[in-house]
Amino acid sequence: MTNQLKIILGFVLTVIGTLFVAGFLLNFFFSDNTINTNGGFISINPFLDEQPEYQACLAEEINAKRLVELKDNQKPTNDEYDIVDKCYLLGSISPAMNPNLLGENPFASEDSELQSCLQDKIDPERLQQLSEGKPPKESEITILNECFGQRIPGVIPDSDLAVAKDNAKPTKNPAPPPREVFESEELSVLCKDNTTTPNTRRSNRTAYQLLRVQEVWDNGCTGEGSVIAIIDGGFESNHPDFVGKVIFEACIGFSRELVKLNKAYANQCDGENESIGPGTAAGSTDHGTMVAGTITHLAPGAQLIFLKAGGSSGGFIGETAGAYEWLAENGPEYGVDAVVMSFGMQIFQRDALRSGKKCFKDNIRNDAFFKMRDVGIVPIFASGNDGNVDLMGFPACKTETVSVGAVNRYGVINNYSNITAELSLLAPSDLEVASDSGEYRQGSGTSNAAPVIGALIAIGRQIRPDATVEELIKVSRDSARRIDDVKNTDLRLVDFLNFSQQLAGQPMTAKTASTFNITGVIDGYVGQTISQSMWDGASNLKALGDISDRVTRAPERIDGKFDGTCTDTDEFMKVKLNKTGTCIYALGAERKGGSIYGLVESVVQVNIKKATLDLADANIMMNRGEKFPIDQLFSITRDSDAPLSGSALDTTFPYVEECTQNNRDVLVGYVAFPLVTEPLMDAGSCLIIASRYVIDEPKSGYKLYFIELIIK
The missing domain is CATH 2.60.40 (Immunoglobulin-like)
Structure with missing residues (x-):
């Protein structure tokens, strides 16, 4: 080879090497910001898929500016990968396409080593489903990566750091730190312009006592001047309790952006996406009416906004995104102080344990709650009725919302109420309030507990119109009664009086040990x-x-x-x-x-103390090995009473030191199963307490008899 040829060949190799290194460096330095079509997605950029339903889903979950960037090959975040998965899952793409694997389905690969590894780690029936295009779970993606021995491009991200960061994001307009102390003023002065009189109901007196709301009403604090919105499945706006209080009523469906992308979505409210005016929020159940009835019962001076979620039917709450959007944009104009949302999505405990997450990942809808808070609206959600002690429904589980669990009118947590250590507040759910057809009915479920907090916020904003969302939430918790549950401690049961006093800068009235009268x-x-x-x-x-x-x-x-x-x-x-x-x-x-x-x-x-033999005022004698002489018990009299025999006689055998366990077991058998006639084998004494019903006894209605059984 001539020197000239060697020089030319060397130059060519140098150029190729330079280009290779340059390409490597470009990929290294810019791979975090742009999609590498060979490494970021297998085949094409999925954000460019033109199917209308799929694009509508992307537009609802990702803001328009960011979606343009993604279509221009900007690299997606972990959350945006999940949004792609979700939009495929909605059915807008053929089920044959795997929504998590944007190319060839590796679960259906003919690679023998890969299949052998997958078969060792995944149930055969489930593996067959995955090979046919069923979407894999995060744990199955992890198995797939392990079997490949490397990260598979385009699948569910390994890291959830982006989700954690999103969950922790602040509001766009951070509020100043909540005031610890408010300027002192009498409640009656702060609420002096009140013109509303509460319409109390006898059946709710125990709940009033639990909430300590009567004392707040007595000072003129009824929520007058406040506005509470409710998003639900429908309302009876002409109920007598709502006359003159409903200032806006509408049915609202999908967000405007989604409807702009696909007009087919604009049909949730009688063929339209939005319908405004009296009667437009009417529904087919009394759920929304009772939520509103609870608010107006406890805060009768508050005004109401009824927002029906488009597409609601029966007990199903329809599309809520448009109502969220409306509140964030129009809330300040109408002076909305809080919004009550007594609905949500169940989170299954098994899924939570498998994923290690107690709440769903953020999506575009959650931004609405931050936006509401930014304009002074407290977003309130019912915690759900699944009976969980460490899980709440979604979106109640989101930290930017106020979550509400349910107690009965005595302050005991209801068995059905979802509870977690992060629960914001507890409130009674069983008040008798407005229902459909102009009637009244006792509520139940966390759906009827959440509006109690709506009423609380209405009264709070009457007392302190300038109170921030953060201040109202903080004071509601600081002033609440602390109670414990079977698993969680220091839960907060709302207290209207202490809440109002703290906002007024007044000393809080000490709570009594009991919230009810012992009769x-x-x-x-x-x-x-x-x-x-x-x-x-x-x-x-x-x-x-x-x-x-x-x-x-x-x-x-x-x-x-x-x-x-x-x-x-x-x-x-x-x-x-x-x-x-x-x-x-x-x-x-x-x-x-x-x-x-x-x-x-x-x-x-019921006061319980230990029984002792010196209580006995009669005795029965018997020998070891004999059967209990129950006829002697029935023949005992005292104070000229008739004998103890009769259907109104109850007997029990309390534990005393002298009564052995063997004898107790036999004696208890006589109470539960009178035909049991086992002998008593241990010497000693036992105390028998007989309770006899006496209908005409003016003092107690029953008499107690104490008999010592002596076994020799």
Whole structure:
């Protein structure tokens, strides 16, 4: 080879090498910002797919400016990869296309080594589904990456850092730090212009006492001048409770941007995307009416905005994006102080445990809650009714919303209420409020707890019109009653009086140990079983006459302590006393066929102490190995009473030191199964307590008899 040829060849190789290095460096330095079509997506840029439904989905989830950048080959974030997955999953693309793998489906690969690895790690039936195009879960993508031994371009991202950052993002206009102390002023002065009188209901008196709202009303604080919006499935706006209070009513469907991309979406409100005016928010259930009724019952001076989610039907809440958008844009014009949203999406515990996440990832809709807060609107969501103790529904689980769980009118957390340590507030859900057809009905579910907080915010903004969203939320929690649940401690039960006093810069009125009035007391003993005669004797239920003439509710423990001191039995109205302490129960009854009394309720405190033999005022003697002489028990009399025999007699065998466990087991059998006739084998003494129903006893309604059983 000549020197000239060598020089030319060397020059060519140098140029090629330079280009290669330059390409490598460009890819290295710019790969974080642009799509490498061979490494970022297998085949094409998915943001360019022109199918209308798919593009409409992308437009709803990603703002327009960013979507243009992605179509221009800007590299997607982890969240944007997930949005692509979601939009494919919506069905706008043929099911045969794998929504997570934007090219050849590797789960269907004929590579024997890859298939062998996948078969070792994935259930065969599930692997078959994946090979046919079913979308893989994040854990299955991880397995796929492990089997390939490297990162697979275009699949679900490994890292969730972008999601964590998005969850932690601040509002666009950060509010100043909440005031710790407000200027001192009397509540009656701050609410002096009030012209509204609350329309109280007898059935809600216990809830008023729990909330301490009557004291707030007495100072003229009714939410006058405030505006609360409700997004729901429909409302009866002509209900008497709403007359003169509804200042805006509309049905709103999808966001404007989505409708602009695809006119087919503009049909959620009687063929239109938006319908405004009286009656346009009417619905087919009373769900929205009762939510609104709760607000106007507790904050009767507040005005209301009814927003029906487009496409709502029956118990289904339709498209909410347009209503979110409307509030963020128009809320300031109408002076909206809060929005109550008693709906959400269930998060399954199994999914949460598998993914390690207790809330769904952010999407474009969540920005609306930040926007609401930016314009002074408190976004309030019901926590959900799945009975979870460590999960809430979505969007209640989002930190930028106020989440509300449910208690009963005595302040005990309802079994159905979702609860987490992050729950914002608890509120009663069982007030009797406005319902459809101009009627009133008792509420239930966290749907009826959330509007209690809407009423609270209305009163708060009447007291302090300049209070920020952050201040209102902080004060609502700081002033709340602290209660514990079976798993979570220091949960916050709303307190209207302390909330109002703190906003007014006034000293807060100390809470009493109990939020209810004790109407009767039972002094019981460890091991004893409280029977219906004792409940009747300690309550005012006997005002309704004989037991057979009324419908009686089983006792419900309401002191919020579930420590095993008292436990329900399988027998109606019977409660077992297990250890020393105090239990508080609510019970009620109504005369069959109705009566002038209506439902009579009573709150009974049970004080439990240890039984001792010195209580005995009679005795029964027997020998070891003999059967219990129950006929002697029935023949005992005291104070000229008739013998203890009869259907109104209840007997229990409390634990005393002298009574052995073997003897106790036999004696308890006589109570539960009177035909049991096992002999008593241990010497010693046992205490028998007999309770006898006495309908005409003016003081108690029952008598107790204490008998010592002596076994020689």
